[in-house]
Amino acid sequence: MAKRIFVSYNFKDAEVVRSVKGMLQSNGGRIDGQFVFVTNNVSAEGSSAIDKEINRVLSGCDAALFVVGNNSHNSPWINREAQLAKSKNLCIVLTQFPGATGGVPHELASSSYLTAPWNLDDLSYYLNRCQ
Numbered sequence: 001m002a003k004r005i006f007v008s009y010n011f012k013d014a015e016v017v018r019s020v021k022g023m024l025q026s027n028g029g030r031i032d033g034q035f036v037f038v039t040n041n042v043s044a045e046g047s048s049a050i051d052k053e054i055n056r057v058l059s060g061c062d063a064a065l066f067v068v069g070n071n072s073h074n075s076p077w078i079n080r081e082a083q084l085a086k087s088k089n090l091c092i093v094l095t096q097f098p099g100a101t102g103g104v105p106h107e108l109a110s111s112s113y114l115t116a117p118w119n120l121d122d123l124s125y126y127l128n129r130c131q
Contacts, residue, residue, distance in 0.1 A: 003033035003062035005127060006090070008081045008105075011041055013069030016097055020067070023120055030124045036061065043077075050077055058084055063091040063130035065123075066108065069100045082107035091130030095123060 009016040020035055038057045042049040054077070058064075064085040072078045082105050085092055092113035094104065116126040 003127075003130065004060050005031075005033040005035050005130075006058050006061040006064040006081075006085065007035050007037050008064060008066045008072070008078055008085070009037070010069055010071040010075045010078060012071040013067070013097065013100075016067045016069055019097070020065075023123070030120060032128050033063065035065070038081075051080065054081055054084060058088065058090075061085075061088070061090060063093065063127060065127065066092060066094045066105060066113070068094065068096045068102050068104060070097075070102045072102050072105055074102075075105070078105045079107040082111070086111060093123070093126045093130065 007016070007020055036057055038053055040053055042053050058081070064081070066072070066078070066082065082092075086107070092108065092111070093116050094108065094113050095116045095118050098118055114126045114129070116122045
């Protein structure tokens, strides 16, 4: 059964969504799962709306892929996604977007997660290990 894989990214790093979707579409079947994203920017509605949206998208997920971009390490909402993913005991995989200089989100700094290089073979291997 295919997994639902939550992809955490900062809206300022929107190229991540296109890259991940493109990688999956051009190489379909190598990753046992379906990527899901928060795509509704509800930040104007306040923190409770953002929290509700993150929870809605995370619901039913088996794994979380945290893509480190230039804006993710210091984002309070990326850290909230990490808190929620950990609270749901999701398998967490971390990868660095090519050319990005951002660090690991603070919430994951002292956590256990898998680290995968940004390429299809390694992402497939680590995401497919998530049970």
